Structure formats: C-alpha cells, structure tokens
Amino acid sequence: MQVALFITCFNDTLFPNTGKAVVSIIERLGHQVIFPEAQTCCGQMHFNTGYQVEAMPLIRRFVEIFSRYEAIVSPSASCVGMVRDMYRYAAEVHQDAQLAQAVALLAERVYEFSEFIINRLGVEDVGAYYPHRVTYHPTCHSIRGIHVGEAPVQLLRAVRGIDYVPLGQASECCGFGGTFAVKNADTSMAMLGDKLRHILDTRAEVCVAADNSCLMHIGGALHRQRSGVRIAHLAEILAAQE
Amino acid sequence: MNNPSRTAMLAKIRAAIHSGTRGAHHESQTSVPYSTQDDGDRVARIALFAHRVAEYKAWVGYCTADGIAVAIAERLTFRGKQRMVIPVDLPAEWLPVDIEFIRDTQLDRTVIAGMDGVLSGAALGIAQTGTIVLDGGKFQGRRMISLLPDYHLCMIHAQDIVGVVPEAFAQLAMMRQTPIQPYTFISGPSATSDIELNRVEGVHGPRTLDVLIVQ
C-alpha cells in the first residue's frame, strides 16, 4: 500500500534520522512511502499556546495537502493527536462546517507510527536487532491522547537482542508540555527531575519514546547531566538491523 | 415573585444556555449502563456488608430476632455502658433489664450528651459500601440522639440490607414520608484524614460504632 509520511516540522529539521527510520521500516515491510513535500507544520505549538487564529492557515493547509491520501503515518503521537482531536475542535470553534467534515474524514486515516504497524499492518516483529538495554517512556499524548496502548512496548519486546526494562511511574508526565517547558521552566524541570530519576534507576543505556518532542526535553537534561544515557525514537530502534 | 435578583439571574441564565450550547461531541465512551443491583446472592450480600462495616473499624455481630435483648445486653456490658438514650418507639422486648434506657421524649440536648450511648434501629444498609442509613423512621428517632453520645449501638435487619448504592436511593424513595424526613448515611465512626492523611477515628459524632445484624 501507499503510505503518506507526515514527518512533522521538528522531526524534519532536528531529527531526520527518525524519518529515515520510518521510511526504511515501512519499505522493509513491503509498502511504498510517499512524502508530500508541500507539508510544513500541523500548527500544534501555536494552537496549544493560544495562537489559534495564527494556527488556522497551518491547519487548513495540512488538511488540503493530506486529504488525498489513504493512509498517513507520523512518528509523533502529539501531532497525530493534534490532527485527530484538536482539528475537530478548531473547526467547531471557527464554525467551519466544511473544514469539520474534511477533518472528520481525514482523522480516520492518520496514524501514529506504532499503532500503524501493530493495528493497521498487523505486524509485531519488524525484523529489528538492537542489543542494548532500553527503557520506554509512554508520552502523555500517546497514552492519554490517542490511546496507542501497548503497541510501542509490543514492538520493542519483539526486537532481537534487546534488553527491555520497564520504566517506574511510567505514565507520569515528563514536564515538556510544549511551550510549558519554557513558560513554566521551573515546574517543568521539577517534573523532569523525577522522570530522570526513574530512567536512571533502570540502568538503561537508551530511553525510547514515540515523540521526539518529549525526548528532546528528556535528552537535553540527560546530556546536560552527563548521565551517560541517550535518547532514541522508537522508529530508530525498530530500523536497526544486524 | 417580586425579586429583581431572581429575575435578572434567571434571564441571564436563559441567555447563557442559548449562547453556550454546543454540537454533539464524538468522544469515545461506553454505552453500558451502570449497575442498579447486585447479583442477588443474599448470603454473600450480608457477609459483604458485615465485612465492609468492619473495615471502617466498627464492630459487627449477628443475632437472631428472639436473641436481640441478649445480644444487646452482651454488647453493652462489654462496652461498660449503663445509661443509653433510645428512640421513643424502640420495642421494650429489645431492652435487657440491668441497663437504664431513657426514651427521647424531646430530651434536652445536654441530657442526651450526658448519656453513655444511643441504641437505635436503621432504615437500611448498603452492602457495597458498608453504609447504614437512618431516616428517622421506625426505631431510629431524631438525628440528635445518634449524634451527641459517644457510642452508637445500631440494630439492622438482614432483609433491610441492599446490594448497591442506587438500590438504596430507590428503596428510600419508596419509604419516603411527607414531609420528607432527614437522612443520615453512616459509614463507620467519624474520622478525619486532615493530618498528613492518616485516617484518625473520632472527631465529632460517636467515636465507637457497634452494629448488630438481626437474621
């Protein structure tokens, strides 16, 4: 099948390896990846910070660019949540029935990467090999927003050679929260402190998640503290082969 | 009614309802209705009630219909209670002889407060939550007598124990008087968790609660 990749603005710019990993896995599983180059940003940061009027052109643009595709996959649970939940809300608030309808149709075809592999493709073992000690942080958008459930952990457990360690108090927020990380930096860091503690307690070498946005926050502190622990997106683990 | 605030408030509310209505939300939610009764196993229900009441640190015991006076005597002797206030309609057959029972004929509050305890019946019990409900009806008296003394011995008939909370409200509605009587729901002795969230028994209201289930 043809799969349109919704890379997200920050993955495109800061974490291109995640995108490359997604492409390689989907192709490995026998499907074709399309990259609609006109895409830029889903508008989440603006919208969630209160710049909703400013976000509307980005929202409309996204809907227009992606509406023609049967399946759209993104390695960002938060951006998928934006499209699936907040786009509907944005259309409602702006009383745009046409946009609301387009969004309703589109939302059903947008997948977060791990739920795409598990639910849509029905695959658990993607043929990955990753001989490292790994822990997994379930981001708030992935578990409470779009409800990916156990999909990411199922995929990780199927990786050959992996030493998977569950994270303590895993479902607690890491403190990123988009612009919250800067506007309420002190509280954000207080929350991160506890998340780091749990990560370090696992003695893992790598902390994995389905969102690079949260990982940027976690990894930024892991690096600052010279903790010897690094971050990686789930797709990069699954793309690794012998 | 000639009340400008009332008129203004209602007008504002009506305007607000109109402007604030929203279209349907498609939120994923269950359409399974909540339960309005338990599975009907009466023996299990009574055992559950007793277990749940005991979990609140209240004492629970059983007696038969013709063993009530003996059971009461045992309990009150064990607790060292000698002067008990009772509702005016409490049956004389319930009362053991060696203990003084004073019927609440609109007694003064200081007299009630000076009693060793109160003996009463109950309107119903809720097994799921270990709750006793008083409705001022048969053998219960007014609220003050089960509130001021430091000890409450409560008799509840097994058949008056319902399974779940919605059932209790349905049952109480059927037993409703006119005018509607005041209700007190009791789930264990009084407690507070305000000090470091340690549950501490006994602030106001009876600090000791004994429950006798009559089967």
Place this chain on the structure above:
Amino acid sequence: MKKPESVIIELAPRFEVGAKSALQNTQLRRNMGKATQTIRGKRASVVDELADWESLRVAGQQIKDEVLQNLDTYLEQLEATVTQAGGQVHWAKDAQEANDIVTRLIRATGSHEIIKVKSLTTDEIRLNEALELAGITAIETDLAELIIQLAHEKSSHILVPAIHKNRSEIRALFQKSMNLPDLTDEPSALAGAARQFLREKFMSVRVATSGANFAIAETGSVCVVESEGNGRMCLTMPEVLISVMGIEKILPRWQDLGVFMQLLPRSSTGERMNPYTTIWTGVHANDGPKEFHLVLLDNGRSDVLADAVGRQTLHCIRCSACINVCPVYERTGGHAYGSVYPGPIGAILTPQLVGTAYADSLPYASSLCGACYDVCPVRINIPEILVHLRGKVVAEKQTKPQSWFDGENVGMKAMALTFAHQRTYELAQRAGQLAQWPFVQDEYIEQGPGPLGKWTAMRDFPAIPAQSFRDWWRERQRDE
C-alpha cells in the same frame, strides 16, 4: 471585563513566579508529594473495584449536561420544592449580594457567633471577612479549616486544606491557640483537642452556615458530604441553618444521588463512602433547625455557562481528584495558583469566573498531560478548556498595542507566516542550520542565543543536522 473578586487571592503573583518559590520549599515538596501519592493510591484502589466506573462517569457527565442545558427550569423547580418543605430560597447574583443576604439573616437572629461547615463557596465569596466586618464571628468546625483559621493562612487544597502542614506544625499551632502546652503530635491527640474545643460551640451556637454538595430539584433536598461529624452537628443542632450553594450544584432527581454518591467519595477521599452524609429537605418538625435558608449563588457561573467550550467546567462536584493527580500541583502546591480553587479545576474555573484578563497565567499552569481528564468523575475535558482559555488570553493580549513589542507574540506570528509556505519554511530551516554554528559543540547547543536561551538555561538543545529529512528524501529521489 470583571474586577478580580473574592475568588482570587489578593496580590497573588503570576503562577510562574509563585511556583518558582514554592518549588524551593522542601517541606512543602515533601508533604505534597507524600500526600498526593497516598490519595492517588487510595482512589485507584476503590475505583478499580467498580466494574461500572466508566458507566458511572458517563452518567455523571450526562446528568450534569442535562442540568446545565435546563438550569433555569431546575432552579425554579428547586425553589418551589424547598419552599414547599418549609425552607426559604434567596437569589444572589454575586458575592456581595450573597454576603449581604447571609449577614441580614444572621442579624435577624441576634447572634454574634456562628458555626460553619467547610464550604468552598463561602470561601469564594469571602463570607468570613464580610461577617467580621458586621461584628459576627464565624467559627470553622472542620479540623483543617480550623487549622487554617488559627494559622491565619489560606487553604491550599479544596478537600484537604491543610495538606501543606505536617503534624508537628499543627501541634505547635494547637498548643498555642488552644493553650494545651502538653499536647503531643499524635494525630489522635490533635483530633481530640479539636473535639473538645468545638464541642462547646456545637451545643450552644444558634446559627450555622454550610455549603451544599448537591440539591435535588425534584424533592427540594439538600445534601452535605463530610467525614468528621461537624457537618452533622452544624446541620442538626442550631435553630437556624443557612446554606450557600452555587447554582450549578443542582441534580434533577433523587435517583441521581445513586450515581453521584458513588462518584464523589471514591474520587475525593478514595473511600467507598465517606463517614457521614446528611440529606435534609426544608425544615422538619422536632428534628433539626426550625429555619432553613438556601442562598443560590451565581457570581460568574452564568458567564461560564454561556461559553460553549467552558460550560462543562460547571460539571465539577469539587472532588479534587484532578488536583491529586496533577504533576504540576504536586510540586507547586495550591498557593501558587492564587485562588480559592487550585490545581487543574482552579486553572480553568478561576479565569472563567473572574475573566481571563485577571488570571492570565493560570491557563498556562499545565503541561496538558491529561491525567486530570482521566480521573474527572464528571468527564470535564480540562486540557481542551485550558487550550480554549489560552486562546482567549492571547486574543485579549493582541487587542493591546503593547502586543506589537511582545517577543512571544511577534515570534509566534512570524513563525506561523513562515511555516505557511513551503518556500519560506525551507528557507527558515536553512537559516537555522547556518546561524547556529557559533553555538554548537559536539552536536549540542549548551548556551543558546535569544529565545533559545530560555531552553538552554535548563537543558541542552540538539544541534540542527546539516541535512534535513526533506533534503535526504530529495537526494534519495535523485539517486533513484
């Protein structure tokens, strides 16, 4: 625009500022962490017991939606049924009017002292202060409220107001104010001290005030949920009872209590049922007060009702489940919110009651983690409302000329314009790749310029790779 009335704590700083100092209070961090973790565990355990918990939540949401959609009708019905049962109903459009009504009613009894059951609504309208001005002393009878009153402090949690105090702090307070020099810090001793102190009041004071957890339109019954027994005392012993209730607290039918008396105890104290609940209807001969007054309070609620997105805030039954689960509240405590209502519910209710302009930092006091929505027994979509209120804050800010010079506003607008076209977006990527080089060391930026500095003050930032994903994709397409 409304004046910031009673619900806001005077001179409270912006949330970020209050939070920063609260975060450094190690005693507070310890107390809060322990307390909220305990309550979370208790709640989880009693909620897991109920197979129909989600069904109850949906029922709770639907009943509250029905109430709000027909609030005028249910208020009129409640007025009729309460009046028929011998009670008197008063209508108060704001805090001032409510305080005037209550003061007048107390004055009519000739009492200068009243006993109170804890009521957030009376805290919201600052009833105690209004009564003091009128020469009436209001004695709080809830243990925690008593602690707060004696300490001359403000509550930091809607259910456990003294959650920020540990036992030795409380002992010190009681030793001083109750003149009990030998008091230990055992919780049972502290509770015993309170019992004795208040007993005398319960026996003699003739007037009491309370709030109301629920009022049933169908029957005119009012319900108060509590733990200690002081509620029962205040609702039974005095001659005159005055209950102040927010208009949204109505339930349509008696039977609806079967839903809410499951949702509330399990969500608030994490118990199957709280120790005492009193449900009374008007006045009843020979049992309880001879006079009952119900004061219906608006004070901004009709404004919340008028907001299509915000209206669901009025579902709130003040259980505090959201507060107990919030990772922000756990670390900052309640005072940082500067309002009678702290935590997630406070962050959405406060700005809606007083106007977002007067509480503009509260909608941002959240990482939008959604834990609150998960536990809310009446399914208030708190994250959605927070985003909605942020939109209002920004829109209001943008009506002022100063916004032209506001860094965040200018930056966000510029970024939105840049990202609206592929060409400008790609140019911005390129510009970033080039401009960063003075700041990059070993693939990280540890001291970023300008706005990036706010990030790098706390954590490192990854360098922008020389080749973006789309660069790589195009190269791959060319090579094929």
